Amino acid sequence: MNGSSVVNGTEGGVDTNSSSRPVTLAIIGCGQRGKGYAEYALKAPGKCKVVAIAEPRPKTRAAMATAHAIEPSLVFHTWEELYAVSSESFKGTGKRLADAVVVAVQDRMHCPVVLAFAEQGYDILCEKPMATSVSDCVRMAEAVKKAGIIFGMGHVLRYSPYIKAMSDIIHSGSLGRLINIQHLEPIGYYHFAHSYVRGAWRKEEDASFSLMTKSCHMLAPATPVRVSSFGSLQHFRKSEKPATAGSATRCLDCSYESECPYSAKSIYLDRVKAGHKSWPCSVIVDGVPDIENITGALQIGPYGKCVYESDNDVVDNQVVNIEFSSGATISFTMVAFTTLICERQTRLHFTHGEIIGDMSSFSVTDFRVRAPPDTSPSTIPNTAIPNGNTSSSLPVHPGTKIHNPPLEGGGHGGGDLGLISAFVEAVRTQKQDILGVDVEDILTSHLAVFAAEKSRREGCVVSIPEFIEDAKARFGGDV
Known part of the structure; x- marks a missing residue:
């Protein structure tokens, strides 16, 4: 869908006319993570409101739009459509569609989405990991610092x-x-x-x-x-496949299935038959999982493949x-x-x-x-x-x-709720320190992980400061 509506249009990340209204969010990616963060708007409607979404899967998109009563003109198939309408709004009125965006698309899409919306001045909460390459992590950090926006990362454990x-x-x-x-x-x-x-x-x-x-x-x-x-x-891997599994490539066709701890029938189909509708069943189909659509997914999709025959x-x-x-x-x-x-x-x-x-x-x-x-x-x-x-x-x-410690509900021991509530408050007050970290801290943590992977692959001890310095020298200034 497309349109030109502006809901609670904002300048500089906050509504210049009211400090008491809910912080408005655009959710980009309405899967498990995006939906989880958006639930805070239903639990605390006085704190924040979801006003726009972008999601390619029709049933998932419709369910989110209904749950948050989103105007049809602000329901988009892709993040590019949302971005285009936001650009038109900003050029025409100087206002954005929302105060902040939540980026919960697939990992490799994080960088282009964050770069685009940072340039428009949106405060951003990005699901982890920051990006999937050293260069993209450095570029994102530079873009965030240049834009001067509030930036949160989906390191939910630190907020539990x-x-x-x-x-x-x-x-x-x-x-x-x-x-x-x-x-x-x-x-x-x-x-x-x-x-x-x-x-x-x-x-x-x-x-x-x-x-x-x-x-x-x-x-x-x-x-x-x-x-x-x-x-x-x-x-x-294929070399570990039990001999009794024979040439079967899917669990539903395998004679070893009843003995296999990784049986897709056991993980998904048997759970749905028992009335289980949430993770992991919910993420392999569009819409509410049932016996028919789960069976279909296991017959033709990657989640029904033998774990010893996959391309992992x-x-x-x-x-x-x-x-x-x-x-x-x-x-x-x-x-x-x-x-x-x-x-x-x-x-x-x-x-x-x-x-x-x-x-x-x-x-x-x-x-x-x-x-x-x-x-x-x-x-x-x-x-x-x-x-x-x-x-x-x-x-x-x-x-x-x-x-x-008290269990406050939500995923990751209350970390999901802790992160989104902290992010919303950081956006409302325009105080990055409410999140406890800044983009430089986030970048350091990611580059340390890349350094660890370099060590694993090359069989060497890696100096993390040197790795970080080299990354910034090679990829900095490339926003």
Whole structure:
């Protein structure tokens, strides 16, 4: 569709006539991420309102337009159509269609969309990763700085109550100096099969390497200095295909299907038959998933293919070691083969204590608290740990306290809601620091991930400052 309506037209990112009206958003990409961010407008209509959308899939587009009562003239098939109408509006009236845009299209489209709307002066929330090449990341950062806009990145974990509570303790210095972090990113066996073997992130050429698309969240202890990394695609390849699967290329035609942990029938069709309508079923069809459309998708689409016959090429396991300017070190592991689905496991070691967390609750132990001399070792039973933590019993130390941050709802432990609410407030007040990071911080985190991938591919230790300096020298000034 196209049109020329201007809803709550804005100048300079905020409505010059009213500081109390909701911040207006244009959502570019109405899939799982775009829809998730837009839900904040339904939960807090006094804070923000979705006034325009761009989405190529007809049923998904119609559902979003209906949910947010969007004027038909501001419902677009493509981001280019939205951009063209915005350009006409800005030339004719000096006003934009909305205060800000949420960029939730496929990863390789982030750069052109951000460059276009930054030039028009829109504040922007961009889903992670920033971009899929070093050059595009640098160009985007320069465009954002040149435009002087509010810029948020979909690093949702840093906005979850769990991470915020843990960060407060880390930065307080109450446990002394941070020495080491051990972090496990358990992607989940069927999640990896869904997203990185059959899904949109399966091929580096079409998306990016898996460390970037899954694990580009912010680095915190200090300036990252050196990185080394190892990893490969171990299992999801033809040489690992069970002999009993024979020549079958689709799960619905395979005699091994009932034994396969990666069966598309089990992951999608059986779930829908049981009444499951959300992820991962919802993302493989346009509209509400049902037995008929899911069966059709498995018969002809990539989500029904055998995981050993797919065209995937991204790694299914990777370790990354980082040294920071403070001397602190991080050991990070990303692995597909877990029952946990993105429930990160973290251990942080300080000079005077440690923190152990599982994305739900975390324990804080102060070594300086002493037990009576006759105290014998004991354990905390699983039932004593909040939020149903079922990890093995934890040793009792008299200086240990269990923290159970509130679960505020929404994806990523409340991180989705935390990010969009912070972004909306940053746009309303025109204060970037509400987001806790700026575009330079975001760029650094992404370039550190590219440096890790360089280490993995070339088998060398990479100097991150040199990598960043070289990237800016090569690609800076190219906006």
